Amino acid sequence: MTRGRFGAWAAAGLGAVYFLLPLIATFEFSLRMRRGQYSFDAYAAVFASGGFQASFLYSTGLALATIVVAAALVVPTAYFVRLRLPHLAGVVEFITLLPLVIPAIVLVFGYIRLYGSSSFLPLTSTSLGADALLMFGYVGLGLPYMYRSVDTALQAIDARTLTEAAESQGAGSLRILFQVILPNIRSGVLSGAFLTFAIVIGEFTFASLLDRPAFGPYLQRIGASRAYEPAALAVIAFALTWACLGLIQLVGGAPQASTRR
Amino acid sequence: MTSAPAASRRIRLPDWAAWLGVAPFFVFAAMFLIAPTAWLLVGAFQDGDGAFTLANFVRLGQPSIRLSYALSLEISAASAALGALFGLALALAALRGGLPEWVRPTLMTFSGVASNFAGVPLAFAFMATLGRLGLVTVLLRTLGVDLYAHGFNVLTFWGLTITYLYFQIPLMVLVVTPAIDGLRREWKEAAETLGASAFQYWRMIALPVLWPSALGAALLLFANAFGAIATAYALTGSSFNIAPILLYAQIRGDVLHDPNLGYAVAVGMLAITGLTNLAYLALRSRTERLR
Amino acid sequence: MSFVTLARIQKSFGHAAVVKDFTLAVERGEFVTFLGPSGCGKTTILRMIAGFEQPSAGVIRIGGRDVTHLRANRRAIGMVFQAYALFPNMTVARNIGFGLKVAGKPAAEIEARVAEMLALIKLPDLAGRYPHQLSGGQQQRVSLARALAPNPQILLLDEPLSALDARIRVALREDIRALQRKLGITTIFVTHDQEEALSISDRIVVMHAGAIEQVGTPAEVYNRPKTRFVASFVGTLNTFAGVVADPAAGALRLGETTIFTRAPIEGARAGETRMLALRPEALSLEGAADGANALRVVIEDASFLGAVVRLKARFGDTILLADVFNAVGLALPQPGETVELSFRREDVIVLEGD
Numbered sequence: 001m002t003r004g005r006f007g008a009w010a011a012a013g014l015g016a017v018y019f020l021l022p023l024i025a026t027f028e029f030s031l032r033m034r035r036g037q038y039s040f041d042a043y044a045a046v047f048a049s050g051g052f053q054a055s056f057l058y059s060t061g062l063a064l065a066t067i068v069v070a071a072a073l074v075v076p077t078a079y080f081v082r083l084r085l086p087h088l089a090g091v092v093e094f095i096t097l098l099p100l101v102i103p104a105i106v107l108v109f110g111y112i113r114l115y116g117s118s119s120f121l122p123l124t125s126t127s128l129g130a131d132a133l134l135m136f137g138y139v140g141l142g143l144p145y146m147y148r149s150v151d152t153a154l155q156a157i158d159a160r161t162l163t164e165a166a167e168s169q170g171a172g173s174l175r176i177l178f179q180v181i182l183p184n185i186r187s188g189v190l191s192g193a194f195l196t197f198a199i200v201i202g203e204f205t206f207a208s209l210l211d212r213p214a215f216g217p218y219l220q221r222i223g224a225s226r227a228y229e230p231a232a233l234a235v236i237a238f239a240l241t242w243a244c245l246g247l248i249q250l251v252g253g254a255p256q257a258s259t260r261r
Numbered sequence: 262m263t264s265a266p267a268a269s270r271r272i273r274l275p276d277w278a279a280w281l282g283v284a285p286f287f288v289f290a291a292m293f294l295i296a297p298t299a300w301l302l303v304g305a306f307q308d309g310d311g312a313f314t315l316a317n318f319v320r321l322g323q324p325s326i327r328l329s330y331a332l333s334l335e336i337s338a339a340s341a342a343l344g345a346l347f348g349l350a351l352a353l354a355a356l357r358g359g360l361p362e363w364v365r366p367t368l369m370t371f372s373g374v375a376s377n378f379a380g381v382p383l384a385f386a387f388m389a390t391l392g393r394l395g396l397v398t399v400l401l402r403t404l405g406v407d408l409y410a411h412g413f414n415v416l417t418f419w420g421l422t423i424t425y426l427y428f429q430i431p432l433m434v435l436v437v438t439p440a441i442d443g444l445r446r447e448w449k450e451a452a453e454t455l456g457a458s459a460f461q462y463w464r465m466i467a468l469p470v471l472w473p474s475a476l477g478a479a480l481l482l483f484a485n486a487f488g489a490i491a492t493a494y495a496l497t498g499s500s501f502n503i504a505p506i507l508l509y510a511q512i513r514g515d516v517l518h519d520p521n522l523g524y525a526v527a528v529g530m531l532a533i534t535g536l537t538n539l540a541y542l543a544l545r546s547r548t549e550r551l552r
Numbered sequence: 553m554s555f556v557t558l559a560r561i562q563k564s565f566g567h568a569a570v571v572k573d574f575t576l577a578v579e580r581g582e583f584v585t586f587l588g589p590s591g592c593g594k595t596t597i598l599r600m601i602a603g604f605e606q607p608s609a610g611v612i613r614i615g616g617r618d619v620t621h622l623r624a625n626r627r628a629i630g631m632v633f634q635a636y637a638l639f640p641n642m643t644v645a646r647n648i649g650f651g652l653k654v655a656g657k658p659a660a661e662i663e664a665r666v667a668e669m670l671a672l673i674k675l676p677d678l679a680g681r682y683p684h685q686l687s688g689g690q691q692q693r694v695s696l697a698r699a700l701a702p703n704p705q706i707l708l709l710d711e712p713l714s715a716l717d718a719r720i721r722v723a724l725r726e727d728i729r730a731l732q733r734k735l736g737i738t739t740i741f742v743t744h745d746q747e748e749a750l751s752i753s754d755r756i757v758v759m760h761a762g763a764i765e766q767v768g769t770p771a772e773v774y775n776r777p778k779t780r781f782v783a784s785f786v787g788t789l790n791t792f793a794g795v796v797a798d799p800a801a802g803a804l805r806l807g808e809t810t811i812f813t814r815a816p817i818e819g820a821r822a823g824e825t826r827m828l829a830l831r832p833e834a835l836s837l838e839g840a841a842d843g844a845n846a847l848r849v850v851i852e853d854a855s856f857l858g859a860v861v862r863l864k865a866r867f868g869d870t871i872l873l874a875d876v877f878n879a880v881g882l883a884l885p886q887p888g889e890t891v892e893l894s895f896r897r898e899d900v901i902v903l904e905g906d
Contacts, residue, residue, distance in 0.1 A: 005358060005360075007354070008354035009360065011351055012354050012355060012358070012364060015368075018426075018427075019427070022390040025386070026386040028396050029389035029394075072285070074286070076282040076286075077283045077286035079282070080279040080282040080283050083279075084276065084279040092283075095294065099294065100538070101484070101531075101534055101538045102531060102534070103531070103534055104488060104490075105505045105530075106301065106527045106531050109301060109524075110527075111293070113304070136289065137293065140293055198377050199377065203491075204380055205490055205491060209509070209512055216380065216491065219381040219382065219385075220381050220491075220495050223385055230385040230388065231388075231389045234383070234385035237378070241374050244377075245370070248373075445635070447633045450604055450633070451633065452639075453623075453624040453625045454603075454624055456655055458625060465639075466639050
């Protein structure tokens with residue numbers, strides 16, 4: 001109708017082209033493995049490869065551990081800061097923003113120096129120790145999102161009133177946290193969990209430099225050595241990200257952006 | 262249960278219980294966020310024997326390091342500026358452009374996904390799109406336009422910038438949307454009754470109101486791109502010498518032949534992302550005060 | 553000819569008719585208030601006059617010119633919004649000067665006009681402040697100055713006082729009226745607050761469900777409400793049913809009692825039921841003067857409101873509220889006591905419809 005509306009359509013159209021074209025191109029490319037015809041051969045090859053299965057399983061397990069540890073750290077902290085230690089709010093917010101400020105490559109460099117084989121706490125010298133180190137790194141990566149999700153949920157349920165109601169019924173702190181607060185902020189914890197999963201599952205920098213057999217370094221190796229499998233893996237990764245973000249909307253969280261790659 | 266004794270028994274646990282609850286969080290932060298960073302900070306100011314020195318920072322000026330920083334800054338600035346511009350345009354179109362209702366939630370959901378779709382898979386997607394055998398390259402070639410004959414390569418500066426835009430634009434959309442929602446309908450209407458055209462409204466009111474938020478968002482995009490490594494590494498290997506890739510190589514194999522210089526490279530990166538984030542926070546608090 | 557005319561205006565959003573067949577003429581220099589509950593269509597009409605909405609049918613004329621399809625920025629209208637709507641990126645002075653600047657006036661002229669407007673709204677020292685540094689009342693004054701600075705043909709005020717504290721509301725209300733009188737500008741004011749409407753207007757348009765219920769001066773609307781809606785929306789009112797006994801004599805029967813109206817009851821026949829209304833302040837404890845009406849009632853409650861004492865009295869099945877002036881030595885009736893409440897014939901309001 002008006003010039004403004006024409007401009008809006010043009011912007012939206014160009015945006016759609018820019019964002020959809022790589023998806024279409026990647027999908028098309030992933031189907032080209034068999035000469036002369038489209039096929040899902042690349043996907044079959046990916047799923048059949050031991051490297052894919054092992055690394056994906058490893059990263060999934062690590063992501064789950066990350067989520068559990070992150071929730072265990074964040075929920076009590078957010079809860080107590082909101083209710084009993086409000087003077088710590090500034091410090092805690094600063095800490096939760098640190099992972100957005102410190103580049104992952106810088107942080108992992110610090111890990112390697114601090115927890116390397118010749119340090120006072122040589123986590124990297126055992127496989128389990130290195131796994132734990134990677135997991136704690138991922139807890140850090142997900143911290144800003146997990147904290148914000150949980151804190152928003154706590155605010156929404158009016159945790160103070162709930163706590164006082166539970167206390168007046170004679171419940172103790174632990175019981176309140178686990179039986180009153182946690183069930184009510186489930187959607188916040190889940191939002192944080194899915195976003196953490198989306199960030200962690202294909203993470204490259206930490207996993208590669210800590211030499212863990214994770215999905216991210218596997219992706220990078222395939223990209224350097226194969227032609228069609230990478231496209232298939234990109235499609236799979238995109239679908240995974242979409243699924244995680246879709247689940248967040250399903251449990252009632254708002255879409256968020258991670259700002260660390 | 263009678264209420265009177267219940268009320269008198271209602272003793273708050275002493276504060277140490279709450280402190281116990283938050284203690285693991287602080288231990289975690291100290292061990293895995295603060296101490297590693299502090300270690301690098303200290304190391305950057307030491308020479309090989311542990312004595313205080315500023316020499317490591319002076320040596321950041323050597324050509325290979327300086328160039329990699331410059332390249333990083335350029336690519337971060339380019340992808341942040343373009344991402345902010347296109348993201349703002351897209352968000353304005355979807356939110357204020359008179360487009361159908363479904364456009365906004367579609368854009369928001371997609372932005373949530375795309376801003377999180379980065380790293381190695383994104384590199385693959387752009388290889389499949391703009392690589393030598395990519396769909397767009399091939400299509401354009403059949404139309405008579407040979408991108409690669411014109412010097413384009415997805416493994417170059419502009420190729421990487423276009424790739425980064427795939428997460429930068431959606432991030433901009435998500436960050437700037439609240440600011441656009443903050444533009445009140447009455448401002449436009451008041452301007453109209455006072456005789457202003459739509460163009461005058463945008464030039465004199467909407468854009469001046471938006472620009473601090475947009476600039477802040479652009480800073481966030483800059484920091485986001487500056488720390489990014491996975492996409493560039495997967496796309497170009499170690500041939501594209503941005504600062505994070507240099508640091509990656511240093512961690513892998515001490516290519517600088519000096520651990521302390523490596524610390525300085527890391528601290529230099531930290532300083533840039535830190536300052537960018539500080540500027541972002543300052544702008545944000547300014548816009549919040551104006552509300 | 554009237555300055556602003558709205559002829560048979562209709563507006564629908566989808567299937568919902570928001571304004572139904574609205575016709576009104578506003579004279580030059582008049583202060584007209586649209587009064588009604590939220591959702592009655594009053595703001596929609598204002599927005600159609602401003603040019604933000606297009607009527608589905610009907611014609612809007614300003615100064616004799618058909619502006620129905622003219623764009624808002626060509627109508628030379630000043631508008632004040634409920635939530636101030638000052639431009640946050642501009643100082644007070646630049647806000648006020650905005651309309652002149654857009655019109656391409658020279659800087660010196662803008663500066664002089666801004667100074668004049670600042671003096672008019674009694675905020676001469678705030679030129680350099682930003683909106684967020686002002687109180688709500690100050691912001692709304694600046695908003696008024698901004699609307700008036702380019703000398704608009706009409707001033708439109710959309711609930712401009714609703715966001716303010718009660719005390720500031722009254723003060724600003726008086727200032728707006730004084731300013732409007734001084735400038736002689738045709739003004740249309742929208743509010744849901746009947747006290748505001750009564751105190752500020754030349755004429756009030758009472759609206760309900762997208763249509764006009766009554767148009768009249770504040771005194772007419774208050775004293776002679778035409779419909780039950782107007783009667784109940786403007787002030788407190790006792791309503792009850794009466795059976796017409798003799799339309800020509802204005803006689804109605806309430807149970808055993810007969811009361812009289814001032815004039816014959818038009819268009820009524822004996823035996824019909826009519827809704828009647830009485831203001832609480834029309835009822836008196838003093839004995840009925842010659843020719844006045846009187847009802848024997850049982851007092852249920854008496855509450856002391858300061859200058860006024862409000863009595864709650866039962867007459868048959870009906871509860872009547874009566875406001876009597878408080879005077880030293882006044883013997884308040886006690887609950888359970890039977891008293892006579894009198895009222896003049898002129899105070900009986902016969903409502904249209906049922």
